[in-house]
Structures are given as structure tokens and as C-alpha cells.
Amino acid sequence: MELDKYIEKVLVSQKEIETVTKSLGAKITKDYKNKKPLVVGLLKGCIPFMSDLIKHIDTNIELDFMNVSSYYGGIESTADVKIEKDLSVTVKDRYILIAEDIVDSGRTLNAVIKLLEYRGAKEVKVVTLLNKPEGRLIDYVPDYIGVDIPKLFVVGYGLDYKEQLRNLPYVGVLKPEVYTKDFN
Ligand code: IMP
């Protein structure tokens, strides 16, 4: 496709994403029988993954969303986690499953988990498509992981560079010249 021109290499193909999403869905179906979890997507990166994942969850769930930002559009992490959009429903006494595109430093999830626990959630777990173990700044292991990847900046399937390329159907590494060029 036209957008392939920005990509140096494909790290997780469409096919692999499909396989991984299906297998995560099957595990979640088993673990959440009769628990009616609230699946909380972290916008905007969760959109393609969450949309595909929930179609493989064969038990009752509800959906909600939060928008929490830590990257502010560039490629460097900051220590701040800001809540831009909060949940519409209460989490008190509920099983919460957070759906995330990627876990890097672990700060975003650490902050969100603490907040939902403070609000009285019965249990807070996390499903993430991608995991960058080498990026960790705090000790944290997600409950359900799709694919472990090296410490590289990736885009596609929800992940952005300057808010773009979320619509790529695979996860890829940006060409270095894209960083140095004006990309607006
Ligand atoms: P953390 O708080 O450092 O774990 O950051 C998690 C958030 O940073 C994710 O939800 C993404 O929005 C963003 N992020 C981390 N790594 C990447 C990447 O390689 N590409 C695009 N966004 C990323």
C-alpha cells in the first residue's frame, strides 16, 4: 500500500496479529467466564487491536474507553501521565481488563491500574498486543501479552508517529529518514 513507503521493515505481520489476537481471545474467554469484565481500551492506540480481540472473546463483556497520554506525539517518553478522557461507568467491584497497544516503560499502565484500584475495582488486569521488556522503567509484567518486541520505535495497527500511521494493518519500524524529514 501507499503508506508502506514510510516503513523500513514489518515487525509483526497482519497474519501474525490475527493468530495472536485469536489466541488471546480464547484465553480471555476461558479466564473471564461468568465475570462479565469491563474491557477498558486505552485510546487511541487500542482501536484496531481491541476491535479484533473482542470478536474472539466468547463470553459476556462490556466496553469502555479512557484516553491517557504519556508520549505527546513524539518518540520520547515523559514521566507525566495525563487523563484526557475518563470512563463513563463506575469500576467499583468489577473485573477490569485494560486493552493496550503496547507496554514500554510501564508508567502509563502503572498509573491507570493504581487509579482503577483506588476507585474500588475488584481486579485489574491488562492485555497488550505488544510488549517491550527492555523499555521498562518500573517493574511490571502485563497479564496477557501478544508479542514481545525489541526496543524499537514501531508504528501501525494503532501505534502512531505524530498521530499518523495508526491505520497501517501491520506493525512496522519507521525508516530513519522519516524522523529527520518534516512529517506533519
Ligand atoms: P509507557 O507508559 O512507556 O509504557 O508507554 C505506553 C504508551 O506509549 C503506549 O500506549 C503508546 O501510546 C506509546 N508508545 C510506546 N512505545 C511506542 C512505539 O514504539 N510507537 C508508538 N507509540 C509507542
Ligand code: MG
Ligand atoms: Mg497508547
